[in-house]
Amino acid sequence: MGYKTEWFKGIFPALVTPFSADDRVDEGAYRELIRFVLPHVDGVVPCGTTGEFSYLTMEERKQVLEICLDEVGGRVPVLAGTGCTSTRETVALTQWAKEAGVTGALIVAPYFLKPAFNEVYDHFAAVDQVGLPLVLYNIPQCAGTHFQWWTAEGMLLNFDNAIGIKDSSGDLPFMEALFEKVKGKVAIFVGHDEVVQAALAAGADGAILASANVIPDVWQRVYHATLEGDLATAQHWQQQVQKLVRIIANNGSTQAVKEALCMMGLAVGHSRHPVMPGGAFRREDREEVRLQLELPGIDKIKKAPVTYDLGGRQVRTEVFAIHQTPRTISGFTLKVGEGFAGPPFQELAHVDLLLGLKDGPVGRALERSLAGWGEARGLRVIHERPRTLLVPTVTVRTAKQHRLFYEDAAAGVNLAIRLSVEDGFLPEAILDDVVLIANVFVHPAASIAKRVELNNYKAMRQAIRKALEGRPTVEELVHEKAAARHPFRYAP
Amino acid sequence: MPIKLPWLKGVFPALVTPFVNKTEEVDEAAYRRLIRHVLPHVDGLVTSGTTGEFPYLTRPEQRRLVEIGIEESGGKPVIAGCGASSTHEALALTRDAKEAGASAALIVTPFFLHPSDKGVYQHFYDIATGVDLPIILYNIPQVMDRYLPRTVVEDLADLPNVVALKDSSGDLTYTMEVLEYAGDRIDLFVGHDEVVLPALAGGVSGVILASAQVYPEVWQEVIRLAGEGHLQEARALQRRVQKLSRIFCRHGGGVAVKAALKMMGLDMGPPRRPLKATGGALIHETRAEIQLELEKLGKVPVEDVPFEYPGGPLAARFGDLEITPDLIAIHRLRVGSGMAGEGLNKVQIDLIAGGKETALGDAYALQLTYPLHGREALTGILEPGLTVRPSTLILPALPQKNLRQANMIYGPTQSALGRAIVDALEARSIPPAAIDDEVMIALVTVHPRALDRHALYQSVHAAAGAALAQVFGGSSDQGSGIRDQEAVR
Numbered sequence: 001m002g003y004k005t006e007w008f009k010g011i012f013p014a015l016v017t018p019f020s021a022d023d024r025v026d027e028g029a030y031r032e033l034i035r036f037v038l039p040h041v042d043g044v045v046p047c048g049t050t051g052e053f054s055y056l057t058m059e060e061r062k063q064v065l066e067i068c069l070d071e072v073g074g075r076v077p078v079l080a081g082t083g084c085t086s087t088r089e090t091v092a093l094t095q096w097a098k099e100a101g102v103t104g105a106l107i108v109a110p111y112f113l114k115p116a117f118n119e120v121y122d123h124f125a126a127v128d129q130v131g132l133p134l135v136l137y138n139i140p141q142c143a144g145t146h147f148q149w150w151t152a153e154g155m156l157l158n159f160d161n162a163i164g165i166k167d168s169s170g171d172l173p174f175m176e177a178l179f180e181k182v183k184g185k186v187a188i189f190v191g192h193d194e195v196v197q198a199a200l201a202a203g204a205d206g207a208i209l210a211s212a213n214v215i216p217d218v219w220q221r222v223y224h225a226t227l228e229g230d231l232a233t234a235q236h237w238q239q240q241v242q243k244l245v246r247i248i249a250n251n252g253s254t255q256a257v258k259e260a261l262c263m264m265g266l267a268v269g270h271s272r273h274p275v276m277p278g279g280a281f282r283r284e285d286r287e288e289v290r291l292q293l294e295l296p297g298i299d300k301i302k303k304a305p306v307t308y309d310l311g312g313r314q315v316r317t318e319v320f321a322i323h324q325t326p327r328t329i330s331g332f333t334l335k336v337g338e339g340f341a342g343p344p345f346q347e348l349a350h351v352d353l354l355l356g357l358k359d360g361p362v363g364r365a366l367e368r369s370l371a372g373w374g375e376a377r378g379l380r381v382i383h384e385r386p387r388t389l390l391v392p393t394v395t396v397r398t399a400k401q402h403r404l405f406y407e408d409a410a411a412g413v414n415l416a417i418r419l420s421v422e423d424g425f426l427p428e429a430i431l432d433d434v435v436l437i438a439n440v441f442v443h444p445a446a447s448i449a450k451r452v453e454l455n456n457y458k459a460m461r462q463a464i465r466k467a468l469e470g471r472p473t474v475e476e477l478v479h480e481k482a483a484a485r486h487p488f489r490y491a492p
Numbered sequence: 493m494p495i496k497l498p499w500l501k502g503v504f505p506a507l508v509t510p511f512v513n514k515t516e517e518v519d520e521a522a523y524r525r526l527i528r529h530v531l532p533h534v535d536g537l538v539t540s541g542t543t544g545e546f547p548y549l550t551r552p553e554q555r556r557l558v559e560i561g562i563e564e565s566g567g568k569p570v571i572a573g574c575g576a577s578s579t580h581e582a583l584a585l586t587r588d589a590k591e592a593g594a595s596a597a598l599i600v601t602p603f604f605l606h607p608s609d610k611g612v613y614q615h616f617y618d619i620a621t622g623v624d625l626p627i628i629l630y631n632i633p634q635v636m637d638r639y640l641p642r643t644v645v646e647d648l649a650d651l652p653n654v655v656a657l658k659d660s661s662g663d664l665t666y667t668m669e670v671l672e673y674a675g676d677r678i679d680l681f682v683g684h685d686e687v688v689l690p691a692l693a694g695g696v697s698g699v700i701l702a703s704a705q706v707y708p709e710v711w712q713e714v715i716r717l718a719g720e721g722h723l724q725e726a727r728a729l730q731r732r733v734q735k736l737s738r739i740f741c742r743h744g745g746g747v748a749v750k751a752a753l754k755m756m757g758l759d760m761g762p763p764r765r766p767l768k769a770t771g772g773a774l775i776h777e778t779r780a781e782i783q784l785e786l787e788k789l790g791k792v793p794v795e796d797v798p799f800e801y802p803g804g805p806l807a808a809r810f811g812d813l814e815i816t817p818d819l820i821a822i823h824r825l826r827v828g829s830g831m832a833g834e835g836l837n838k839v840q841i842d843l844i845a846g847g848k849e850t851a852l853g854d855a856y857a858l859q860l861t862y863p864l865h866g867r868e869a870l871t872g873i874l875e876p877g878l879t880v881r882p883s884t885l886i887l888p889a890l891p892q893k894n895l896r897q898a899n900m901i902y903g904p905t906q907s908a909l910g911r912a913i914v915d916a917l918e919a920r921s922i923p924p925a926a927i928d929d930e931v932m933i934a935l936v937t938v939h940p941r942a943l944d945r946h947a948l949y950q951s952v953h954a955a956a957g958a959a960l961a962q963v964f965g966g967s968s969d970q971g972s973g974i975r976d977q978e979a980v981r
Contacts, residue, residue, distance in 0.1 A: 284877060337879075346771070368861075474881060478917060481911060481914040485875055488899065
C-alpha cells in the first residue's frame with residue numbers, strides 16, 4: 001500500500017491573506033504574492049493559520065479561495081484551509097471548496113471548546129465524507145489540543161480520503177511516532193519552520209510553512225538537498241534562516257511574515273486586529289528580520305540609491321532600502337534614534353542615539369562634555385570615523401560593570417557602526433562630517449557578557465537606521481498610541 | 493477547632509535562614525533576633541521551609557535551626573521543615589527533628605525526579621509510620637513542578653499522625669478539593685500570601701507564610717476578623733498587604749523577605765548562592781518597590797522631603813538648560829506650562845519647543861551627554877521602540893534621590909508624556925514642519941513621595957496636554973484624562 005496521492009509533497013507556503021488599508025481582502029496584492037512564490041513551490045495553502053482564517057468571514061474565505069484558484073490556474077495543487085471550530089461549518093465549507101475545484105483540504109483540529117478525542121475523531125470522519133482529499137492539521141500552539149499519535153493513526157488509516165497530516169507542533173518525538181505508524185501510507189508534513197530540515201531528514205514528505213511566503217527558494221534548496229542525500233547543504237540553509245524563522249514561528253507569525261513581505265516590496269498590509277504591529281512581532285524583531293532578509297544567499301531586500309543632504313553638500317549612497325526608506329534624507333543638524341534589544345531582562349540593551357553634524361549641536365555637545373568632565377564621568381570616545389561618544393546611562397560602579405560596559409557593550413556598539421559603514425547607511429563621505437552620541441544602558445545586574453555585546457550591537461544598529469530613516473513615523477505612532485504599553489509603567 | 497492537634501491553628505512564619513556575608517555560614521545570632529522580633533505576633537514557628545532555603549541547608553544545620561527555634565520560642569510550637577528529594581533523607585531529617593524536640597514536621601512533595609502517585613504516597617507513608625511525630629503535608633507546585641495529588645492526600649489523611657496539609661499553590665480550586673475530600677480528617681493551612689482571606693473563608697485553619705515574619709500582626713488580625721465574620725475589615729487588611737505579599741510570592745521569595753527585613757533593621761544577610769541578594773530573582777526595581785510598600789505600612793520611616801513646584805515667570809524656568817528669557821525671545825522658542833493632579837499626584841510640566849538649530853538644540857544634545865546632577869534626561873517615548881516626534885527630552889525638575897523616585901519617572905511619566913504628544917500629533921495641532929525640525933524639553937516636577945503610578949500617569953497626561961496646548965495652540969483637555977479616540981477622529 002503506497003501513498004494515496006502523488007501530488008502532496010514538497011514545499012507549500014501557507015499564504016498570508018493581504019488586507020487593504022480599509023481592512024478588506026486585497027485581491028491585487030494576493031495575486032502578486034502568488035506570482036512571487038509560484039516559481040518556487042510545489043503547491044499553495046490559502047486560508048491556513050498564517051492566512052488568518054480565523055479572522056475571515058465565510059464569504060471572505062470563499063473569496064480568497066476563488067482568487068487563489070484563479071491565479072494559480074492549475075499550475076500547482078491548491079490545499080485549502082477549510083477547518084472551522086464546528087463540524088457543521090467545516091463540512092459546509094469543505095463541500096463548497098470541493099465544488100470550487102481545490103485539490104485538497106487542510107482541516108485544523110476543532111479548537112476553542114475542547115472536544116474529547118472521540119469527538120475530534122468523529123469531526124474528521126464527517127469531513128472525510130465530503131470526498132475531498134483531506135490533510136489533518138495538528139497545531140496545539142493555537143488549537144489548544146495536541147493530537148495523540150493513536151488518534152492521528154486511526155484517522156489516517158481509517159479515513160478513505162485522509163492523504164496526510166501537517167504537524168506544526170515542532171514536537172519531533174510525536175512526528176517520529178507518526179513515521180513509525182503511518183510512514184509510506186500517507187504524507188507527513190512538517191509545519192514548524194524551526195525544524196524543517198530535521199523533519200525532512202527524518203522522513204517528512206514536505207513542509208507547509210509561514211516562512212515559505214518569504215523564502216520559498218531557500219526551502220526548495222533544503223528540500224532538494226535532503227532528497228539528494230546532501231545533508232550538509234540542507235543543514236547549511238536551515239541554519240542560514242534559523243534566526244529569521246525562529247522569529248516568525250515564535251514572535252507573531254502572520255504579522256511577521258506580512259512585515260517581511262512589505263519590506264521586500266510586496267504590500268500585503270497588516271494582520272487584522274487584535275494582531276497588530278509591535279505586538280507579538282516586536283519592533284526589535286522587525287529590525288532583525290530586515291537584517292536577515294539582506295543576507296547574501298537570502299537576498300530578499302535589495303540596495304537602492306539614497307541621497308543625504310548635508311546642508312551645503314549632497315552625498316549619494318546605496319542602502320538596503322525598504323518601503324519606509326526616504327530616497328532623500330536631510331536634517332543632519334540633529335537626528336534621534338532609539339534601539340532596544342532583549343531578552344534576557346538583565347542583559348537587555350537600550351540605546352538613545354544622537355547623530356548630527358560636527359559643527360552643530362551634537363558635535364558641540366560632544367566636545368564640550370569631553371572637555372567638561374570627560375572620562376571622570378565615564379564618557380569615552382570609542383570610534384573616530386564617525387567620532388562616537390559612549391555615554392553610560394547608569395553609573396558604572398563595579399569592575400564587572402566596567403568590563404560589561406566599556407568592553408562588551410562598547411564592542412557591540414562599535415560593531416554596529418562598522419557594519420553600518422559597510423552597508424552604506426554611514427557612507428564614507430559623511431564620516432568626517434557627522435558625530436554620534438550613544439547613551440547606552442547596561443543593567444547593574446547584567447551577567448552574560450556575550451548577550452550584552454550582541455544586544456547592544458542590535459540596539460545600536462537599529463538606532464542608526466531609525467535615526468536616518470526618521471522612524472518611527474508619525475503614522476506608526478498614531479496607529480500604536482492607544483495600545484502602547486511601557487513596561488515600567490506598572491507596579492510589580 | 494483543629495482536628496488532630498489542638499494547637500494547630502493561627503499564624504506561623506516560615507522563617508528565613510540568616511547567613512553570614514561571604515562565608516554563607518548560618519548566622520545563629522541573627523536567627524535569634526528574628527525569632528524574638530516575630531514571637532509576640534505568632535502562634536508558632538516554621539524552620540527550614542522553602543523561605544528558609546531548605547534545599548541549600550545540610551542536615552546538621554537544619555537540626556540546629558530547630559534547636560534554636562525551641563530555645564527561643566518560649567514554649568510555642570516549632571514546626572520543622574523536613575522535606576527532601578529522597579525518602580531516605582526526609583526520614584533522617586524527620587528523626588532529627590523529633591530528637592531535637594520539634595512539635596511537627598512539614599514534608600514537601602518529593603521533587604526533581606518525578607515519582608508516580610504510588611511513590612509519593614509511599615514517601616509520606618514511610619515517614620508517618622517511621623517516626624512518631626505529627627506530619628504536615630506540603631503542596632507547593634511553583635517550585636516542585638507538580639501538585640501533591642488530591643487522591644494521595646485523601647488516603648494519607650487516614651494515617652493518625654498526618655495532621656494537616658499546607659497548600660502554597662494559591663490555587664483555591666485545589667484547596668477546596670482537598671477540604672472536600674480530607675477536610676474531615678486533617679486541617680488545612682494556606683501557604684500563599686496573596687489568597688489568605690479567601691482561603692480562610694473557604695475553611696483553612698491557619699497560615700504558614702513568608703510574610704508572617706514581616707507583618708504577622710496583620711495576619712493575626714485578618715484571622716480574628718474573618719473568624720468573627722467581619723469580612724469588610726478583613727478584606728481591607730488583606731488589600732493593604734496585597735502588593736507586598738505578591739512580591740514575596742512571585743518576585744523573589746525568601747530573598748525578597750530578607751530585603752524587607754533588612755530595611756526594617758533586621759539584617760539576615762544574603763541568600764546562599766546561586767541566589768543573589770538583588771539583581772537575580774529579586775530585581776533592583778522590585779526592591780525599591782518593597783521599600784515603598786513598607787513605608788505605606790509604617791514599617792520603615794518616611795523621609796519628608798521639602799520641595800516646591802517651580803514658580804515665577806515661565807520663561808525664567810529654563811535657566812538650568814542655559815536658556816534665558818532673552819534667548820527664548822531671540823530664537824523664538826515656544827513655552828507652555830501645565831499642572832494637574834492632587835496631593836502626592838500633583839504634577840507640573842514646563843515645556844519648551846524650538847528649532848534644532850537654536851540654543852534649544854544645543855541644550856537637547858548637552859543634556860544627553862552632560863546631564864545635571866541627579867537629573868538625567870530621558871527620551872520621550874510611548875514605549876521602548878516608539879520614540880515620539882518632535883524628539884522630546886524629559887528632564888526631572890528635582891534631583892532623583894533613589895530608584896523608587898526614578899521608577900515614577902521612567903514608566904508612568906515617560907509614557908504619559910509620550911502619549912500626550914502623540915495625542916497632539918493625531919489632532920494635528922503640532923505643525924508638520926515642527927515634527928522634523930524642532931525638539932522639545934519637558935521639565936517635569938513629580939512629588940518626591942509620589943506612589944500611585946496610575947494616578948501619576950493621568951496627572952502627567954493632563955499636565956502635558958495643557959502645556960502642549962499652550963506651546964502649539966489648539967484646545968487643552970486638562971483634567972479630562974485620556975481622550976476618547978473616536979472623538980478626536
